[in-house]
Each structure stands twice: as C-alpha cells, then as structure tokens.
Amino acid sequence: MSLTHIQSFVAVAEEGHVGRAARRLHLTQPPRSRHILALEDEFGARLFERTPQGMRLLPAGEAFLQHARRILAEVDAAVHTVRNVGAARPVTLPARAQELDGA
Amino acid sequence: MSLTHIQSFVAVAEEGHVGRAARRLHLTQPPRSRHILALEDEFGARLFERTPQGMRLLPAGEAFLQHARRILAEVDAAVHTVRNVGAARPVTLPARAQELDGA
DNA sequence: AGTCCTTACGATCCCCGTAACAATG
DNA sequence: CATTGTTACGGGGATCGTAAGGACT
Numbered sequence: 001m002s003l004t005h006i007q008s009f010v011a012v013a014e015e016g017h018v019g020r021a022a023r024r025l026h027l028t029q030p031p032r033s034r035h036i037l038a039l040e041d042e043f044g045a046r047l048f049e050r051t052p053q054g055m056r057l058l059p060a061g062e063a064f065l066q067h068a069r070r071i072l073a074e075v076d077a078a079v080h081t082v083r084n085v086g087a088a089r090p091v092t093l094p095a096r097a098q099e100l101d102g103a
Numbered sequence: 104m105s106l107t108h109i110q111s112f113v114a115v116a117e118e119g120h121v122g123r124a125a126r127r128l129h130l131t132q133p134p135r136s137r138h139i140l141a142l143e144d145e146f147g148a149r150l151f152e153r154t155p156q157g158m159r160l161l162p163a164g165e166a167f168l169q170h171a172r173r174i175l176a177e178v179d180a181a182v183h184t185v186r187n188v189g190a191a192r193p194v195t196l197p198a199r200a201q202e203l204d205g206a
Numbered sequence: 207a208g209t210c211c212t213t214a215c216g217a218t219c220c221c222c223g224t225a226a227c228a229a230t231g
Numbered sequence: 232c233a234t235t236g237t238t239a240c241g242g243g244g245a246t247c248g249t250a251a252g253g254a255c256t
Contacts, residue, residue, distance in 0.1 A: 001178065003105055004246095018211065028248055033212060043182070045189025052210065052255055060188045067181030071174055075104065078170030079146070085163045086148025107221095121236065131223055136236060155230055155235065 001042055003075065006068045008035035009047070013065050017054035039064075104145055106178065109171045111138035112150070116168050120157035142167075 011021035012032060022029045036055075040047050047061035057065065114124035115135060125132045139158075143149050150164035160168065 001106070001182075019209095029210095030212075030249090031247060034246085037212080043185045043189055045185060047185075050211065050254095054210070060185050063188045064181055064185045067177055067184060071177045071181065074170055074174045074177060078167055078174065079104075081170060082146045082148060082150075082163050082167045085166045086146055122234095133224090133237075134222055137221085137238095140237080153229095153236065157235070 001039065003072075005035045005039055006071055008032045009039060009061075010065065010068050010072065012036060012048070012055055013057055013061060013068075015054075016056060020054075104142065106175075108138040108142055109174055111135045112142055113168065113171050113175065115139060115151070115158055116160055116164060116171075118157075119159060123157075 007025070008021065008031070011024055012018055015021040015024065018029050018032050018036070022032045025032070036047065043060065043064070045060040046058055047064060048055040049058050110128065111124065111134070114127055115121055118124040118127060121132050121135050121139070125135045128135070139150060146163065146167070148163040149161055150167060151158040152161050
C-alpha cells in the first residue's frame with residue numbers, strides 16, 4: 001500500500017468509475033485499476049463491485065474509504081503544519097543534490 | 104513523500120540516529136538518510152539538527168513527528184479494519200495475476 | 207457496436223545497497 | 232582514527248502508458 005494507491009482508491013470511490021477517476025488525476029486508467037486490484041489483493045477482500053456502469057463500493061470498501069480519507073487529510077495537514085513552522089523559522093537549506101529518493 | 108519516507112523519519116526521530124534507525128528497519132543507512140533529506144527538501148525546512156552523536160529533532164521535525172505517527176497509526180487501523188470486515192464477508196478473490204503494481 | 211474494467215507488454219524511472227566521501231571529536 | 236551523516240554509482244524491480252482482450256448491454 002502506498003499513498004498513490006490510496007489516492008487512486010479515493011478517486012475511484014468518489015467517481016464510481018475508473019476512467020473518470022483517472023481523468024481527474026490526469027493519468028490513465030490501467031494504473032488506477034491495478035492500484036485497486038493491488039489493494040484488494042493486499043486486504044484479501046474485494047473493495048468494489050464491478051457493474052456495467054462502473055464501480056460501486058462494497059462494505060470493505062466503505063470501511064477503507066473512511067481511513068483513506070483520514071490518511072490523506074493527515075498528510076495534507078502535515079505538509080501545511082511543517083511548512084508553517086518552517087516559515088516561522090526560515091532555514092535556508094544548503095542547496096542540495098537532486099536525487100533524494102524522489103521526495 | 105511516501106509512507107516509506109514517513110516510516111524512516113519516525114524511526115530516525117525515535118532513535119536519534121540514522122544507523123540505529125536503519126538497523127531497526129532491517130535496511131541500510133543511505134536510503135534512510137536520503138528519505139530525511141527528501142522530506143526536508145519537500146518541506147523546505149530542516150527537520151533534524153546533525154550532531155556528532157546523531158540527529159536531534161528541530162521544531163519543524165517535532166511538528167511533523169506528531170502527524171507522521173498519526174498517519175502510520177491510521178494506516179495500521181485501516182489494514183486491521185478492512186481485514187476484519189473482509190473476514191466477516193469472506194470473499195475469495197478470483198486468483199489474480201501477479202503484477203498488481205506492487206500492492 | 208458501445209461501454210466498462212482488466213491484462214500484456216515494453217520502456218522508463220525509481221530506489222535500494224555497496225562503496226567511496228566528508229566532517230567532526 | 233573512529234564515529235557520524237552524505238554522495239556516487241550500478242543493477243533490479245516497480246510502475247507508467249499504449250495496445251489488446253474480455254464481458255456485458
């Protein structure tokens with residue numbers, strides 16, 4: 001599980017549709033579909049029911065959605081908080097290399 | 104930022120030492136060090152002060168630590184919750200391919 | 207045929223680990 | 232010189248996108 005997987009899951013849950021979720025994230029469908037499958041595989045439970053119109057949440061999916069939203073919200077809060085604290089104590093970083101394992 | 108970065112950060116914060124943090128996670132030092140640098144780069148603020156004995160949290164680091172712990176706790180809770188809901192409704196997955204974007 | 211989601215496949219990029227650096231006591 | 236954290240570099244694996252497949256209406 002990664003934050004990307006969680007993002008994909010929330011988008012699909014909210015759109016009820018892998019294609020729309022992908023468009024909303026400015027990416028293509030297959031990776032999103034794979035993210036959902038990966039989560040289902042990791043949990044050992046289906047999160048969505050596949051219908052001709054798209055994806056509808058199953059109970060396990062509903063349960064996960066609540067946690068997923070909290071996780072993403074917490075990440076956002078972390079970024080903002082640290083940025084503010086950092087702004088309060090403006091520490092200029094010493095111009096660093098560019099690999100950095102992706103940040 | 105990824106869950107791995109956050110894990111590394113918490114370990115380093117708790118150990119005050121990149122080496123010990125790495126050993127605790129059964130991995131090597133350089134990636135952990137890079138994770139911290141990546142986070143600092145992303146936040147535009149230093150999280151640790153480097154001392155001859157190791158790493159000591161700066162205010163921005165203290166602020167992030169609280170969020171980081173909540174994020175990891177929430178991820179854990181998500182896993183357990185969904186596994187339980189899944190167990191309540193034992194859905195056997197239809198034996199799936201093995202790529203799955205890593206789960 | 208039109209819509210879905212999924213699988214195959216190829217190419218790229220991420221990211222780990224080993225080894226070499228740098229800095230400090 | 233022994234400790235610390237950091238940077239270089241190479242290889243393996245993850246993950247993207249295009250294209251093809253399969254199911255259902």
